[in-house]
């Protein structure tokens with residue numbers, strides 16, 4: 001059954017139970033059980049080990065709430081015995097919760113973790129030396145790698161980069177002196193961008209400057225030809241590369257770079273190309289388009305084609321575009337001198353060079369290599385890596401930065417949301433402890449929902465004529481994507497700013513939001529999809545939270561690589577469900593063991609004080625508050641926010657209140673809270689996304705083990721929404737019965753299989769109000785169906801919407 005009934009909350013607290021503990025309130029059966037449990041522990045004597053879990057949790061787990069009487073309507077019947085104050089019904093004037101009397105049943109029927117926490121490695125182990133930091137200045141400098149004095153001085157004096165990183169040390173001399181294709185592979189945050197940019201800029205500059213830095217007679221300029229094209233999978237990454245390149249080119253202002261990316265005006269891109277450009281940064285789709293339609297784009301002088309994050313481009317379906325681009329560039333005759341008579345050969349490579357870059361290598365990179373590389377050299381950060389790779393065979397070993405501290409929280413589905421809030425609350429409790437955190441979520445709908453849930457809508461009211469003019473936050477492009485956070489800001493710290501980013505947002509919004517997050521001086525959180533997992537380089541990201549695990553291990557490596565960059569410290573926390581997901585850590589690369597954490601300790605730490613709830617939803621604190629009761633109060637509050645009717649939801653949509661009222665009057669049926677609909681949609685997308693983990697990892701992310709009723713709670717929903725896909729239910733039906741049975745998803749999330757009446761009837765989304773908890777799991781999804789679903793998800797979430805291929 002779904003555990004969304006209400007339980008009476010015992011005031012047991014966290015302290016060890018004393019003799020003669022009296023349990024008050026609640027059903028007699030629960031009281032008796034708690035009493036018996038307490039006696040049992042005391043009877044075992046001091047030498048016996050108490051259960052790991054908090055008594056209240058353990059007790060709730062042992063007991064099962066009695067079955068509820070069935071009634072017709074959805075939510076209300078589930079709380080039939082609950083006092084009005086706990087419901088968001090019309091008779092409750094405010095959203096007051098009487099904590100201590102009524103709470104949401106968060107701590108019952110949760111599966112236990114299989115991890116042995118007692119044998120877990122200690123969290124405070126000193127991490128090894130950073131593996132992606134610049135090398136020591138005394139031993140290494142850019143000049144010694146063959147980079148011109150002008151560039152080396154510019155790097156040291158203006159960009160504060162005195163020594164190269166290990167990958168730069170190996171790649172730069174090779175690319176300056178050799179004309180071979182190259183596959184540059186090094187861990188995240190190790191400076192791969194400069195590893196390919198510096199040789200390119202050095203050699204183009206050499207067309208205009210002698211070795212001693214004196215100018216040559218002929219100086220190339222923006223109209224002297226396009227010499228290099230850099231392809232990257234996302235617009236954000238293109239812009240970021242362009243920012244780095246522009247900084248480097250400040251020491252050679254006669255050279256020009258520009259971007260051509262989806263979502264921008266093609267007309268203005270054409271105009272820029274016509275004015276002249278020496279280095280072009282592009283997304284594959286848009287470049288292929290320009291090669292077809294922009295006559296002024298001449299690739300005869302192009303000597304370098306760089307494919308940054310090559311595996312990602314393949315994964316996103318850019319293979320055809322890349323084939324087209326490579327063949328078009330190769331088809332043209334390679335000009336030995338440019339139209340102005342400047343001799344290119346000898347200074348620039350005498351052949352077209354392709355450079356492939358990635359921190360990870362998937363099988364598809366090999367295919368990309370076949371399309372684009374010829375006799376490529378494999379450049380890695382260290383000799384030992386190269387040897388190990390050669391010995392291991394074809395597949396390169398990829399790793400996370402050694403200084404990155406990784407941990408995982410094994411948390412039951414029902415407790416995910418409150419645990420996330422608790423983690424954020426304790427993370428931002430003190431000033432300066434963490435400046436920036438990124439939360440990765442599986443899909444855009446879920447990002448939208450979590451952003452709306454966690455933002456402080458009160459603080460978003462537009463400035464009145466008397467209020468002081470606010471700063472950058474009034475950028476209209478970030479109005480819907482940047483907001484102060486509710487719940488997680490502590491009085492001892494500055495207001496935490498919340499940001500959201502995913503591919504369904506318009507390009508100007510995406511750019512402005514990323515800019516706002518990057519420049520934010522206050523503590524900041526970015527809630528995002530995998531769109532931000534690749535290549536993004538935001539300074540001072542101290543923490544990465546994978547609230548939903550990545551769809552494949554290489555994606556995990558890229559996600560956590562958003563912190564611990566260029567030798568800086570960083571932490572990554574992964575949320576896992578108890579059960580098969582726990583085994584996932586065994587396949588993750590980590591320099592030091594991934595430390596499992598108890599969700600109870602996260603809740604305890606985060607809820608040491610009550611969560612700061614918006615004023616309209618205050619809790620009436622009675623009696624002693626414990627972390628469990630605070631967690632339950634918080635969950636209940638979140639659920640009530642979703643259930644509040646639009647008219648009550650004053651702080652959900654202050655601006656649109658009048659409009660909402662007028663509309664609601666016109667309708668006979670009351671409108672649902674938009675946040676409720678957003679939660680339902682997020683839930684559905686989340687479940688569908690869950691089915692898209694790569695096949696090899698599906699043993700850890702087994703959709704048949706997912707408890708939909710419990711997972712709904714993680715979206716603050718009391719009812720499991722329907723319409724998860726007829727799809728999912730039908731697949732369950734197909735897999736479980738070979739086609740002659742009919743699957744039903746119950747309102748609590750249960751899939752039951754019934755004999756078909758033979759008439760088809762289709763109904764994957766029928767509801768079966770079955771209160772039995774035992775089989776409350778989604779049915780098996782067959783391989784083929786999962787593959788189709790994965791492909792569809794990829795199309796929907798990544799290729800078309802996430803990245804808006806231009």
Ligand SMILES: Nc1ncnc2c1ncn2[C@@H]1O[C@H](COP(=O)(O)OP(=O)(O)OP(=O)(O)O)[C@@H](O)[C@H]1O
Nearest residue numbers: 134161163164165188189190191192193535537566
């Ligand atoms: N030699 C250097 N000295 C100091 N900082 C450097 C150096 N080289 C690069 N950096 C900095 O390191 C950070 C990471 O660089 P970059 O984005 O190129 O890493 P990457 O290897 O491409 O990472 P990813 O695989 O995640 O894309 C950037 O902030 C960059 O400014």
